[in-house]
Amino acid sequence: MLDVLIEASSQILLDPTTLFLMAIGVTAGLLAGAIPGFTIAMGVVLTLPFTFGMTPIQGLSTMIGVFVGGLSGGLMSGMLTGIPGTPSSVATTFDGYPMAKSGRAGLALGLGVWSSFFGGIISAIVLITLAPRLAFLGLEFGPWDYFGLILFALTITVSLAGGNLTKGVIAGLLGLFAATIGEDEINGVARFTFEFDDIRQGFAFLPVLIGLFAFSQLLSDVEDKDAARAPLMKKTAGRVTVDHLGAIKLVLSHWVNLLRSSMIGIFTGILPAAGSSISNILAYDQAQKAAKNRDEFGKGAVDGIIAPESANNATAGGSLITMMALGIPGDVVTAVMIGALMIHDIVPGPSFIQDEPILAYGVIIAFFLAHFFMVILQSFTLRIFLHITRVPMYTLVAVILAYCSIGVFSLHNVSFDMWVMLGFGIIGYVLKKLDFPLAPMILGVVLGKLAEVNLARAVSISDDLTLFVTRPWSLFFVLLAVISVIFPFYQNATEGSKIAKFYVPVSVLALSAPLFLMESPFRAGVGGLLIFISVFLAIKSLRSR
Amino acid sequence: MQEARTSTIVAVVLLIFCAVMIGASYDIRDLGFDGLPATSWPRFILILLALVSAIHFIQSVIRWRKTATSSAKNKQELPTPSFQSRMSKYKNPLWCFGLFGLFLGTLDYFGMLIGGILFTFLLLSVLGGWSRRNLLMHTVLSVTSIGIMWSIFTFGLRVFLPQGEILGNW
Numbered sequence: 233m234l235d236v237l238i239e240a241s242s243q244i245l246l247d248p249t250t251l252f253l254m255a256i257g258v259t260a261g262l263l264a265g266a267i268p269g270f271t272i273a274m275g276v277v278l279t280l281p282f283t284f285g286m287t288p289i290q291g292l293s294t295m296i297g298v299f300v301g302g303l304s305g306g307l308m309s310g311m312l313t314g315i316p317g318t319p320s321s322v323a324t325t326f327d328g329y330p331m332a333k334s335g336r337a338g339l340a341l342g343l344g345v346w347s348s349f350f351g352g353i354i355s356a357i358v359l360i361t362l363a364p365r366l367a368f369l370g371l372e373f374g375p376w377d378y379f380g381l382i383l384f385a386l387t388i389t390v391s392l393a394g395g396n397l398t399k400g401v402i403a404g405l406l407g408l409f410a411a412t413i414g415e416d417e418i419n420g421v422a423r424f425t426f427e428f429d430d431i432r433q434g435f436a437f438l439p440v441l442i443g444l445f446a447f448s449q450l451l452s453d454v455e456d457k458d459a460a461r462a463p464l465m466k467k468t469a470g471r472v473t474v475d476h477l478g479a480i481k482l483v484l485s486h487w488v489n490l491l492r493s494s495m496i497g498i499f500t501g502i503l504p505a506a507g508s509s510i511s512n513i514l515a516y517d518q519a520q521k522a523a524k525n526r527d528e529f530g531k532g533a534v535d536g537i538i539a540p541e542s543a544n545n546a547t548a549g550g551s552l553i554t555m556m557a558l559g560i561p562g563d564v565v566t567a568v569m570i571g572a573l574m575i576h577d578i579v580p581g582p583s584f585i586q587d588e589p590i591l592a593y594g595v596i597i598a599f600f601l602a603h604f605f606m607v608i609l610q611s612f613t614l615r616i617f618l619h620i621t622r623v624p625m626y627t628l629v630a631v632i633l634a635y636c637s638i639g640v641f642s643l644h645n646v647s648f649d650m651w652v653m654l655g656f657g658i659i660g661y662v663l664k665k666l667d668f669p670l671a672p673m674i675l676g677v678v679l680g681k682l683a684e685v686n687l688a689r690a691v692s693i694s695d696d697l698t699l700f701v702t703r704p705w706s707l708f709f710v711l712l713a714v715i716s717v718i719f720p721f722y723q724n725a726t727e728g729s730k731i732a733k734f735y736v737p738v739s740v741l742a743l744s745a746p747l748f749l750m751e752s753p754f755r756a757g758v759g760g761l762l763i764f765i766s767v768f769l770a771i772k773s774l775r776s777r
Numbered sequence: 778m779q780e781a782r783t784s785t786i787v788a789v790v791l792l793i794f795c796a797v798m799i800g801a802s803y804d805i806r807d808l809g810f811d812g813l814p815a816t817s818w819p820r821f822i823l824i825l826l827a828l829v830s831a832i833h834f835i836q837s838v839i840r841w842r843k844t845a846t847s848s849a850k851n852k853q854e855l856p857t858p859s860f861q862s863r864m865s866k867y868k869n870p871l872w873c874f875g876l877f878g879l880f881l882g883t884l885d886y887f888g889m890l891i892g893g894i895l896f897t898f899l900l901l902s903v904l905g906g907w908s909r910r911n912l913l914m915h916t917v918l919s920v921t922s923i924g925i926m927w928s929i930f931t932f933g934l935r936v937f938l939p940q941g942e943i944l945g946n947w
Binding site: 282284398399401406409416418419421423424426450452455460461626629631633634642645651658661666683684688692 | 783784805808811815816818819822826829830833836866868869870874880881884893896897901905927935937
């Protein structure tokens with residue numbers, strides 16, 4: 233492993249082009265994250281066309297730069313203006329803005345930057361330790377298990393997307409259906425082409441993604457005529473100097489919170505589809521519960537900044553673990569990265585780390601390195617950010633729409649892809665207006681073909697459909713899928729109701745069953761532990777009556 | 778009430794979509810090989826989609842009835858916004874779609890460079906206003922931004938962007 237790590241490091245560290253591209257990526261990410269209305273995913277999506285001409289390691293390093301920069305960029309606007317740049321820095325605003333307003337803007341920014349840095353480094357360490365092991369676990373998976381995993385990824389996206397569950401399911405199914413259009417992967421038969429030759433190849437993944445995600449978002453940003461013409465931010469902060477030393481001391485002295493929040497972030501990232509927009513709030517909530525001085529939260533508490541910022545950067549490492557070890561996108565950003573890898577004919581999956589060790593470890597090194605770039609470039613981008621806030625949104629929208637079309641065309645040199653982007657842009661915008669979550673649809677498009685291929689493989693190996701629930705891993709994922717479908721009902725359940733009392737114990741108990749089927753003493757031990765936890769939780773909830 | 782009505786319409790549209798696509802799935806050729814036929818997976822998705830859409834339809838009708846009853850009791854029914862007022866809300870996005878469609882439609886003639894500049898300039902002016910100062914700013918912005926991007930892709934990334942008849946003949 234060490235030799236691969238050294239080789240991967242040398243490919244990045246000794247290549248000035250890669251380092252330069254990463255620096256540009258981090259700067260672009262910091263700015264994209266700082267501008268409200270822009271998301272990190274959009275930043276990564278827009279970077280993608282530039283990576284076509286790069287080597288896979290350069291392309292991925294640049295995108296990881298944008299990803300890490302974006303996660304940290306949101307804190308600038310959140311702290312200085314009270315408007316979070318991205319959903320991943322919503323909780324940072326709760327204490328960051330009051331601290332900045334009280335005259336300690338430099339310290340607030342420093343705390344955010346260094347919490348992001350340490351959170352990212354912790355998750356990079358976990359990434360390098362866990363991803364290869366999880367990939368080995370993935371090698372045990374058969375097509376039944378993969379199908380189960382995809383089912384789980386889709387159901388958890390639907391249940392975490394928020395809002396109406398039915399709408400989430402519809403969006404996910406629409407995404408799966410969109411992936412079936414064109415030639416069938418297994419038999420090569422045309423489906424739903426309606427005699428249009430252009431559709432025979434199916435819809436390329438990236439025009440669909442850019443249309444659904446970027447196009448629809450941009451149009452929402454200019455809906456209000458007056459807001460579109462006004463500067464991005466009315467409240468603009470003055471010049472601020474980041475207090476690095478004071479912030480490092482404070483962050484390290486609150487190491488328990490840092491570690492706990494980073495772990496929350498990593499775990500949230502590992503879950504398919506649960507991203508930094510959830511982890512930052514979860515970590516903030518836990519930090520508040522654990523704090524002795526809860527009253528200070530919301531007024532500029534140090535822990536209130538450390539928790540969300542360390543968690544959101546750690547989430548990135550978690551989602552990279554799932555992407556590299558299992559080939560399942562942890563969120564929209566990693567979905568785009570999977571698309572980028574596919575452009576270079578690399579398919580992520582359990583064998584990815586073994587087949588492409590330099591690239592896999594290169595991703596980890598890039599993720600690690602991007603955090604150093606982020607710390608260095610934050611002060612520099614802060615100045616650019618203060619200038620950008622004076623620009624009206626409509627100018628950015630018009631330029632980016634034109635840029636999207638050039639980027640999409642350059643994917644296959646086909647004009648049809650631009651029409652696909654427009655079509656899915658309209659669909660995305662309409663669905664957004666009708667309150668349909670877009671994340672399940674995007675994941676449906678990404679995972680649709682993979683689901684069908686694995687289903688076809690499973691059916692061609694054996695026509696016994698019970699294997700989907702009798703094979704341990706498959707059963708494990710099917711149970712997780714069922715648990716995640718019930719999760720929204722549990723969330724909305726009133727206190728004292730049966731579902732509120734027994735959802736967690738029953739779920740834990742159910743998950744122990746496949747572990748016993750795995751014929752491994754260690755896993756059986758974990759299963760036993762789960763039963764113990766389940767009984768403990770059941771007794772606790774019965775007593776609380 | 779308005780929301781419930783919209784939901785009902787959406788559910789009906791989805792059900793019609795499912796029916797059309799299930800019908801279209803019968804045009805898919807069956808090669809007669811063993812294993813998963815090409816029709817199975819899409820039909821499974823469509824049937825599931827139809828079922829969920831039916832649930833959505835029932836939910837929206839129930840909600841519609843509830844809101845209709847409560848608003849009848851309270852007599853607080855808000856006036857339904859007119860078609861024009863609804864359209865004015867979506868004026869900017871409609872312009873964006875329309876101009877983008879026009880840009881794509883005329884791509885063979887104008888090409889990516891000229892078409893891109895025209896599209897950006899028109900969109901900037903439609904969204905930002907047509908004052909003399911704005912027009913000057915929009916011209917500079919569209920020419921520089923598209924010019925730079927076109928140069929990066931053409932010379933840096935070696936992408937053959939559509940030249941268009943104008944530049945092609947020139």
